[in-house]
Amino acid sequence: MTTIADDLARLEDIVRKLEADDVELDTALALFEEGVARLRAARERLAAADLKVQAVLEEAGGDLRLKDLDA
């Protein structure tokens, strides 16, 4: 699963390639399309965010269990 960090790193990479003059036009178009998709994914990721707060509980046997806390 990609993260917002991956999205940002790839976007930075794409933009830098596009900004270089020696990229072929069809490559540039492909980069642009991927960039737009990445942007949309990153924005959706941010918009969908909902803080999760969970308590870590240790069972008698030593196993760990997560329980949602009302935040």
Added chain:
Amino acid sequence: MASPYQMDLISPADDVWSVTKLTTAVKRMIEGEIPQIWVRGEVTGCKTYPSGHCYFTLRDSMCQVRCCLWRRDMGRAGKPPADGTEVYVLVRAGFYEAKGEFQLNVQRILPSSAVGRAQQELERVKAVLHQDGLFDPARKRPMPQFAATLAVVTSTAGAALRDMITVARRRWPSARLLVINARVQGDGAVEALVRGLRLVNRLTGVDVCILGRGGGDREDLAAFNAEAVCRALADVRVPTISAVGHETDISLTDLVADLRAPTPSAAAELALPDQQAIERTLNGLASRLARGLGNRARLGLERVDRAGDRIDAALEAVLDRHRHQLTRLSAQLDALSPLRVLDRGYAVPTDSTGRVLKRRADFAPGAPFNLRVADGEVPARVEPE
């Protein structure tokens, strides 16, 4: 030889201070410059006078200083110490003008055996952790740029957790907080904190660990100075932030953690990325993306334009060549044209169909014909026989 005019060494212009003026100035300096402080030393020559005031000397291996414990302060300050005791005294620096003596006015006295234990333990732990390199700046790990999951070791009952949740929700709502509840003060706090910190290492996907609690009395923060807690914090495998108490309190966990935050809210700020900043970054990347493609396309169009220009130029050259040829040919054609002959006075007879009449036989007596001359045609007729 001694001069009877030694007084000449002092000119009337020199400012001569009285003893009172000097001692007053010194008093002002000393009492103005030195704040109320704790001083540690050994008591000697302690004596209480009939006035009720008590005087003693405080010394260490190199120096000593006179101390006064005034009768009016005695109730609050504590009992006059016995000679040879090591004490902490809370003092204001003073200057006794009548004797020209520097002295400390004592406000409180604590035998170091009493204070001592907590303070000495703190110093022992600090020394041993320092020796083991736990405060070493080279040990400090950087915070990840995009922490998504925080492990928080704190009391679920405290304000610290609420504050961190508030900050996380505002700053980075995609975060996940894994809360490990632990007593943060009183009996069992050290064990609870150590257990909590060890649990962090058993969780997967944790980016940063925050050890925190809200402010409290110095005594309440004691667990965060415990050696076991410091060592457990140092053993946490992800970058750590210590956020203990309010801004002015510093604990040993603050020194051991990779980062110290003045408050739990500040810890959440330091640990989590800022959504608004990332949105700004995304907007920046979006416009660079568009501009990047635009530039690339413009570059392509320019190249097409340049190619077009070259084709145009080539065509032009070809046409030019042909145009020249045509001009020359048409000039030649022109020169060869029979019509040019008419200019010189010749005429061409043609019949009504335009056939050129070249021989006698072409002219029937009485027949009409045309004479073509330089500027047109003239109707004519063959004489009848």
